[in-house]
Amino acid sequence: MLGFLRPLTRAVTYTRWLHIFLGSAIAWVVASIYPGLSEPSYIDWVLVGVTPVPLLVAAALVPVIRRAEGLQARMMLFPGHHAPVPGGEAEDSGISVAPSASWRDRVRTAVWLVFRLETGIALVHVTGQLIGMVFALTGANDQASEKDGLLLTPPDTAWVKAPLSLLLVLAELGVLLAAGHLTAVVARRLLGPSPAERLxxxxxxxxxxxxxxxxxxxxxxxxxxxxxxxxxxxxxxxxxxxxxxxxxxxxxxxxxxxxxxxxxxxxxxxxxxxxxxxxxxxxxxxxxxxxxxxxxxxxxxxxxxxxxxxxxxxxxxxxxxxxxxxxxxxxxxxxxxxxxxxxxxxxxxxxxxxxxxxxxxxxxxxxxxxxxxxxxxxxxxxxxxxxxxxxxxxxxxxxxxxxxx
Known part of the structure; x- marks a missing residue:
């Protein structure tokens, strides 16, 4: 149990969480224009994740975008002096901060931007559902159950609510840690040095x-x-x-x-x-x-x-x-x-x-x-x-x- 909670004391846990959310910011900006976020349907949610993709691909063609993404990833996805790891040594990021020098680099940058977008949207949905369930179980939700947007209906049994709320909080923490780790792994693959840079x-x-x-x-x-x-x-x-x-x-x-x-x-x-x-x-x-x-x-x-x-x-x-x-x-x-x-x-x-x-x-x-x-x-x-x-x-x-x- 203590081993599971230890990552909560590390700053990198929260910087990774923030980095993932920031990756989906453009989706909410675009969605506020089209298709809108007022009572969205399932088709609207699909458009939220699809509409910004052409903009991100076009941005990836600009060489300096790869450098900007590399700097963000180094600072927020990997521990440094601001987020020490056990043993007191900084983790090697393996992230390049050089601008795109080839079409291969531009394609990898585009895939990375789309990955950040979709991961951020998914994390927002999962986090919203888990936190919404906790609010509903603890009575902190002031909306009617048919308007709270939850996919599952909370149980009415009183003795189940407290342990289920705790399990949902732990599940939320597990989702955040897993998403942060996955994003760090993908960043190394897509933002890592190209063969030319390694040479x-x-x-x-x-x-x-x-x-x-x-x-x-x-x-x-x-x-x-x-x-x-x-x-x-x-x-x-x-x-x-x-x-x-x-x-x-x-x-x-x-x-x-x-x-x-x-x-x-x-x-x-x-x-x-x-x-x-x-x-x-x-x-x-x-x-x-x-x-x-x-x-x-x-x-x-x-x-x-x-x-x-x-x-x-x-x-x-x-x-x-x-x-x-x-x-x-x-x-x-x-x-x-x-x-x-x-x-x-x-x-x-x-x-x-x-x-x-x-x-x-x-x-x-x-x-x-x-x-x-x-x-x-x-x-x-x-x-x-x-x-x-x-x-x-x-x-x-x-x-x-x-x-x-």
Whole structure:
């Protein structure tokens, strides 16, 4: 019994009831003009439910009507902050608030408007009969029985009236709850997102995930490179015990740290969706600062560039910079200050980048590497290229090929 009465404490029970009644308002407005509501016949009641249908179908052709119905349904059919459900969480409505974008959407909107109309009319009739019966049983009806409009005649037995009145009140509550639940189910089917809207949402979520992965890779490459340089420089300065070398090491740590902070600030602005202009991402034309950082850490970098690097497409140049940064970080982290041979070649069709360094000891690595090397391969794949990492002819090699178109 308590479980049946619990919905009466929820605001959504009454907002759904009101929403259903409002759906039939146009029927009573039209009926007051034709066929009229003064002693209506059964044919008149049929016309009450049929006459407004063409008007509703015509209204459904207007795209913004679907948006208006979606907003109403979200607010009145489904609980939100104004109508908490057990557990304190808001129910997911599953209702779209986008205007009609296709004829399919317009047809679904028309069916929904007609459903609201007929459900509202039916609920008005059922509610009127049940409440009228209760009034008649309790003596609150001041009209003669032949004019009260009731389809059933109340019994005259006195002891039956009280329990029957209670049953009719409970039946009225059950009808309201059932009608509200049915309307919510139908709303999800008819006002829910169309296949095109679902696809757009999935594409947006995919783009967000890809952007998060890109940001995560950039933070890994930038911050990882800065920390690796700092660790290598600190270790070298402590081992050297040379004030001049220590000063150079601290200067390299400072420069690398400042660049990492700039990258971090830029990424945080993106995450905050700040409207302030964001500084451009580094490209391969800025590779000198990576080489200076690696050389300051003790690595002997031999670099050879052929072709117009400055003419590389933006995405290729930016991702190439991050790949080079991770390759040099990988050298310093796992091999230390060893000789590094860097070759960058650009032609009309592709960018080829090769980073080789001597291995300090034989290794059985398969070249699959950790997240940094995996990030290099993922970046290359996203650009339609390929990257290989691993031992090659006694050296460790990172080889990247990216198409320019």
């Amino acid at each position: 757009a949402v999935m594409e947006e979520r995919t783009e967000q995930l890809l952007e998060r992965n890109r940001i995560a890779r950039e933070l890994h490459d930038s911050i990882g490179h800065a920390l690796t340089v700092a660790v290598v420089q600190a270790g070298a300065a402590r081992a050297a015990s040379d004030p001049e070398f220590t000063a150079r090491a601290l200067e390299a740590v400072e420069e690398t740290g400042r660049a990492a902070l700039e990258d971090l600030e830029r990424v945080l602005r993106v995450l905050r969706e700040d409207e302030q202009p964001v500084s451009g991402r580094p490209t391969l034309t800025d590779a000198d600062r990576l080489l200076q950082s690696a050389r300051a850490s003790g690595a002997e970098v031999d670099m050879e560039v052929s072709g117009p690097v400055e003419r590389l497409p933006g995405p290729v140049s930016r991702e190439g910079y991050r790949m080079l940064q991770e390759a040099l970080t990988n050298v310093l982290r796992h091999s230390g200050p060893v000789p590094v041979r860097l070759r960058i070649a650009v032609d009309d069709a592709r960018l080829v980048m090769n980073v080789r360094n001597a291995l300090p000891r034989p290794t059985g690595s398969t070249g699959r590497g950790g997240s940094g090397l995996r990030g290099i391969r993922e970046r290359a794949t996203l650009l339609g290229g390929r990257a290989t990492t691993g031992p090659h002819e006694g050296d460790w090699q990172v080889h990247v090929e990216l198409p320019l178109k």
